[in-house]
Amino acid sequence: xxxxxxxxxxxxxxxxxxxxxxxxxxxxxxxxxxxxxxxxxxxxxxxxxxxxxxxxxxxxxxxxxxxxxxxxxxxxxxxxxxxxxxxxxxx
Numbered sequence: 001x002x003x004x005x006x007x008x009x010x011x012x013x014x015x016x017x018x019x020x021x022x023x024x025x026x027x028x029x030x031x032x033x034x035x036x037x038x039x040x041x042x043x044x045x046x047x048x049x050x051x052x053x054x055x056x057x058x059x060x061x062x063x064x065x066x067x068x069x070x071x072x073x074x075x076x077x078x079x080x081x082x083x084x085x086x087x088x089x090x091x
Contacts, residue, residue, distance in 0.1 A: 016081035017046055030086040031056050031066060043068060044085040045078055052076055053089060 058067035
């Protein structure tokens with residue numbers, strides 16, 4: 001009879017960072033403002049090395065994806081919970 005050795009389970013990295021409700025409301029407000037005013041913003045995104053600069057073109061409530069159009073007219077779909085920070089564009 002062979003015995004099975006249990007391999008230790010790897011601790012899963014969270015899919016999204018956990019943040020408080022106030023912080024999420026602040027980001028939601030800034031995203032809405034960016035979309036309404038058609039302003040470029042700088043987005044810090046979870047698990048991305050580089051910041052994303054662009055304009056919010058759509059916020060999908062069903063999928064929670066934020067559509068961001070960059071200067072090359074490419075659309076980036078970023079999950080709302082993956083947006084760490086939104087700041088003003090310097091140019």
